[in-house]
Amino acid sequence: MSFAWLGERIKRRDAGSVFLIAPLAAFELVFFVVPFLILVRMSLNANADPGFYQPAWTLEAYRAVLDSGLYRDLVVFSFELGVIATVIAVSLALFYAYAAYRADGLRKSLLLFSIILPLLTTLVVKTYAWRPLLSPNGVLNDVLVGVGLIGSPIQFAPGIVGTVIGQVYIVFPYAVLSIYSVLSTMDWDTVEAARDLGASRPRSFLEVVVPEALPGIAVATVVSFAWSVGAYAAPSQLGSGAQTTFAMEIESLMLTQFDYPTGAAFSLLMLAAMLVVSLGVMRLLTGSVGGVEGV
Amino acid sequence: MASVTLSGLRKEYGDLTAVDGLDLDVDDGELLCLLGPSGCGKSTTLRMLGGLETPTDGDVHIGGEPVTDQPPYERNTSMVFQSWALFPHKTVLENVAFGLKMDGVGSDEREERAREMLDVVEMSGFADHDPTDLSGGQKQRVALARSLAIEPDVLLLDEPLSNLDKRLREQMQLELRNIHDEVETTFVHVTHDQNEAFTLADSIAIMNDGQIEQIGAPREVYDDPVSLFIEEFLGDTNLVEATVTETTEAGVVADIALGTEVELPTGDASVDAGDDLTVSFRPEELDVKRADASGGADADGGPSITGEITDVLYRGSTVRFYVECAGEHLFFEQSVGADTDFAVGDAVTVSWDPADLLAFAADGDRVGGGGA
Numbered sequence: 119m120s121f122a123w124l125g126e127r128i129k130r131r132d133a134g135s136v137f138l139i140a141p142l143a144a145f146e147l148v149f150f151v152v153p154f155l156i157l158v159r160m161s162l163n164a165n166a167d168p169g170f171y172q173p174a175w176t177l178e179a180y181r182a183v184l185d186s187g188l189y190r191d192l193v194v195f196s197f198e199l200g201v202i203a204t205v206i207a208v209s210l211a212l213f214y215a216y217a218a219y220r221a222d223g224l225r226k227s228l229l230l231f232s233i234i235l236p237l238l239t240t241l242v243v244k245t246y247a248w249r250p251l252l253s254p255n256g257v258l259n260d261v262l263v264g265v266g267l268i269g270s271p272i273q274f275a276p277g278i279v280g281t282v283i284g285q286v287y288i289v290f291p292y293a294v295l296s297i298y299s300v301l302s303t304m305d306w307d308t309v310e311a312a313r314d315l316g317a318s319r320p321r322s323f324l325e326v327v328v329p330e331a332l333p334g335i336a337v338a339t340v341v342s343f344a345w346s347v348g349a350y351a352a353p354s355q356l357g358s359g360a361q362t363t364f365a366m367e368i369e370s371l372m373l374t375q376f377d378y379p380t381g382a383a384f385s386l387l388m389l390a391a392m393l394v395v396s397l398g399v400m401r402l403l404t405g406s407v408g409g410v411e412g413v
Numbered sequence: 414m415a416s417v418t419l420s421g422l423r424k425e426y427g428d429l430t431a432v433d434g435l436d437l438d439v440d441d442g443e444l445l446c447l448l449g450p451s452g453c454g455k456s457t458t459l460r461m462l463g464g465l466e467t468p469t470d471g472d473v474h475i476g477g478e479p480v481t482d483q484p485p486y487e488r489n490t491s492m493v494f495q496s497w498a499l500f501p502h503k504t505v506l507e508n509v510a511f512g513l514k515m516d517g518v519g520s521d522e523r524e525e526r527a528r529e530m531l532d533v534v535e536m537s538g539f540a541d542h543d544p545t546d547l548s549g550g551q552k553q554r555v556a557l558a559r560s561l562a563i564e565p566d567v568l569l570l571d572e573p574l575s576n577l578d579k580r581l582r583e584q585m586q587l588e589l590r591n592i593h594d595e596v597e598t599t600f601v602h603v604t605h606d607q608n609e610a611f612t613l614a615d616s617i618a619i620m621n622d623g624q625i626e627q628i629g630a631p632r633e634v635y636d637d638p639v640s641l642f643i644e645e646f647l648g649d650t651n652l653v654e655a656t657v658t659e660t661t662e663a664g665v666v667a668d669i670a671l672g673t674e675v676e677l678p679t680g681d682a683s684v685d686a687g688d689d690l691t692v693s694f695r696p697e698e699l700d701v702k703r704a705d706a707s708g709g710a711d712a713d714g715g716p717s718i719t720g721e722i723t724d725v726l727y728r729g730s731t732v733r734f735y736v737e738c739a740g741e742h743l744f745f746e747q748s749v750g751a752d753t754d755f756a757v758g759d760a761v762t763v764s765w766d767p768a769d770l771l772a773f774a775a776d777g778d779r780v781g782g783g784g785a
Binding site for chain 2: 325
């Protein structure tokens with residue numbers, strides 16, 4: 119039997135694959151690679167006082183970012199916000215995804231639909247919607263004061279509480295979907311087997327469900343963390359001046375202070391830092407189960 | 414080790430009744446097969462035994478203790494699942510040691526006991542393997558070892574052999590028997606495969622529509638089926654319509670659709686002339702000879718009919734022949750290489766011993782006693 123036809127077929131498929139991938143490759147090139155290279159070039163220019171930048175080849179902008187105590191504080195706060203929002207969002211998402219996995223019929227559809235629904239609204243609008251709920255004269259305070267839990271209103275927003283809630287709200291759907299996609303392939307029999315062999319409900323969850331969901335938890339963690347460290351919408355709309363993230367500072371450098379080289383250098387440094395941290399998190403969470411090929 | 418008693422067990426899912434007032438006793442150390450077609454409620458019954466389903470009504474007793482409301486992790490039963498349900502993120506050894514870990518057995522002891530169990534199922538060479546790398550038969554052995562490691566009072570097997578190929582399945586049936594003899598635990602084994610039930614069981618309980626239709630030793634059930642359902646389920650047979658023409662002391666005389674009358678030794682069963690019956694001619698009870706060579710069909714005095722071979726099916730080690738007699742089709746089987754060989758179009762004489770025939774009334778109940 120000859121395999122010539124197989125080779126022909128593979129060749130044909132190769133041509134087809136290139137054809138299919140071309141629009142995506144072109145899009146990536148025009149809207150990602152080229153702007154990224156412009157950003158790299160910009161970060162090597164010198165800043166100019168009147169004007170956006172002065173053409174040059176210098177690492178001055180990088181030195182300015184690394185030497186600044188203010189920027190260091192902003193970065194530390196950004197990472198703190200990232201860790202807190204990620205821990206809350208991923209823990210809640212694990213239980214939510216498990217509930218959706220266990221539900222069936224209308225309840226399952228409802229649980230999944232209510233996760234998709236917020237994704238259909240603009241980020242800024244849905245973040246802003248928390249303002250009237252969390253502000254000192256907002257709905258939440260009215261309720262808490264009304265039932266007598268607190269004597270006087272608490273300022274949830276603007277402030278750290280509002281910022282964290284807003285950020286968790288933004289990343290929660292992505293965390294749920296990452297975990298649910300992995301969990302949905304889990305064989306329920308394995309959980310029953312664990313219970314049958316003497317594991318209580320919480321124990322069977324820890325021993326069987328969590329290891330199964332781990333690749334999804336890893337993805338959820340990286341997505342939530344990367345997004346929350348670079349948070350912009352939640353802290354700018356629900357935070358006070360104390361909740362300034364590096365993303366807000368870069369926006370200010372670019373659009374208010376017109377210091378393009380410093381803004382570009384700050385962006386690239388944070389990008390590198392996030393890449394290292396994300397890879398570390400991914401490795402840490404999936405190393406014990408032998409990679410994330412299953413995702 | 415413990416006996417099992419199910420009394421008045423019911424399970425309803427909305428409008429659907431899966432198990433409908435089932436009573437069952439399993440003796441201590443017995444290997445009972447719950448046999449039935451899909452959807453008869455046998456798996457649901459097993460899951461209620463294991464605590465994975467809560468009965469709508471009725472009681473479960475294990476070793477005389479009521480356990481109806483106990484969750485699975487408090488009962489000392491252990492299930493081998495159809496999918497085997499091995500934990501994919503644990504090694505084979507960790508899988509087998511899991512139940513002991515949940516029982517709080519120290520890590521050295523549980524490793525030792527898990528290794529012993531792997532020895533019993535001949536999987537000791539695979540202790541550090543990932544379960545996902547194992548073949549179906551190997552997974553099945555590990556699942557069995559995992560369930561046996563906790564020394565359950567009752568081992569529940571939910572069609573664990575149904576995903577294996579035929580040769581492996583038959584080998585595992587024998588091994589399961591041997592393991593049962595070795596561990597002396599009560600086994601309840603659910604299957605839809607009658608051959609598997611006959612091979613394995615000390616006793617067989619045949620289920621239909623959420624109830625137990627008949628229970629007994631394999632031989633007893635096969636020789637003395639109580640209903641048409643059992644007769645059809647236990648093996649391929651020839652069912653022929655008949656009408657009672659007269660009742661005698663020994664039984665009845667019936668006009669069968671094969672164009673002849675037969676005497677059915679049904680004893681003093683309550684049938685009257687004119688009643689419709691279904692008569693089962695089991696293929697192994699039919700004696701078929703070439704019509705021209707038999708030298709008189711009634712030579713041995715038994716009833717017989719003549720017919721023509723219409724189809725010959727080769728089924729591996731056996732050949733199945735179809736005979737048309739008076740418009741009805743009967744089949745019988747012979748081993749490949751048997752002396753007599755028939756071809757399509759051959760005229761044959763089919764005879765039988767009336768004592769081997771089984772008769773069933775219109776409602777499916779057996780009429781009188783037949784074979785054994």
